Amino acid sequence: MLSILLGTVALPVLAAEPEACKVVRMAEPGWNDLAFTTGVALTLLKALGYEPQSSLLGIDVIYLSLKNKDLDVFLGYWDPAMVTYYKPYKEEGSVEDVVTNLKGAKYTFAVPAYVWEAGVKDFADLQKFPDQFEKKLYGIEPGSNQLMIDATKDQALGLDGWEVVESSEQGMLAEVQRRAKDKAFIVFQGWAPHPMNTAFDIRYLTGGDKFYGPDFGAATVSTQVRKGYLKECPNVARLLSNLTFDIAFENKGMGYLMTDGLSPEEAAVKALADEPQRLDAWLEGVTAFDGKNGRDMVKAKLSL
Structure with a gap:
């Protein structure tokens, strides 16, 4: 299903995302790895012209909020550690998987x-x-x-x-x-x-x-969204499907949080300045909110 939905995003026709998609509601539980990866997503979305928000919530509240459509995106499903939390929402279909964003955890x-x-x-x-x-x-x-x-x-x-x-x-x-x-x-x-x-x-x-x-x-970490979000906001869906990480990059980013005392978004900007080539894969097929070239917009906004 995701491949079908994202296939529409890849069409060479630039069109602005629906206005209802401008605010992207995210959450993370206060773990530094998820604070950092969420900070990366926030940074990219802001540079693309969206208005992302992130809340600090417990895992059980995050899933209930996704089910109730009070949240849109969660980058931190640890499998198998969170299987018991996710199981009822998976069974009823109120929360959907997007992509495995980290392996080797x-x-x-x-x-x-x-x-x-x-x-x-x-x-x-x-x-x-x-x-x-x-x-x-x-x-x-x-x-x-x-x-x-x-x-x-x-x-x-x-x-x-x-x-x-x-x-x-x-x-x-x-x-x-x-x-x-x-x-x-x-x-x-x-x-x-x-x-x-x-x-x-x-x-x-x-x-x-x-x-x-x-x-x-041994675990993987996946990105999840509320039911229907991928279809409603296909450009954000494309970004989320592209946004994958590795252990070394996350260790570096978390070091900026814990050792240097940077905020998640500051850490994201610093990590991206170290490795700007990551933007090429992350922004493949992604436009800005207004339909303009996403990669050019982000590089300009972040001075990369």
């Missing part, structure tokens, strides 16, 4: 290297050190830790009575940093791409296939 439990060397190499090893861990597992924002919560309920792992501490990505990593200074035990949600993989000496735990999937939660 992973997501599962992680510990500092000194904890791994002390004998915590698998999910099943956690129960051997309840006092050292203070029976706590550290997650990110509320609504995004269901897999971690599910693990505490699995009788085979012996984690009855363990608490999942929910805060935010930044709060969780601040706790990792604090405990690492004292070589204290901590287990937390770890993933790649993310600068945590270079900022800390960490190891990913085996044994989580039941929850996160095989190969340390």
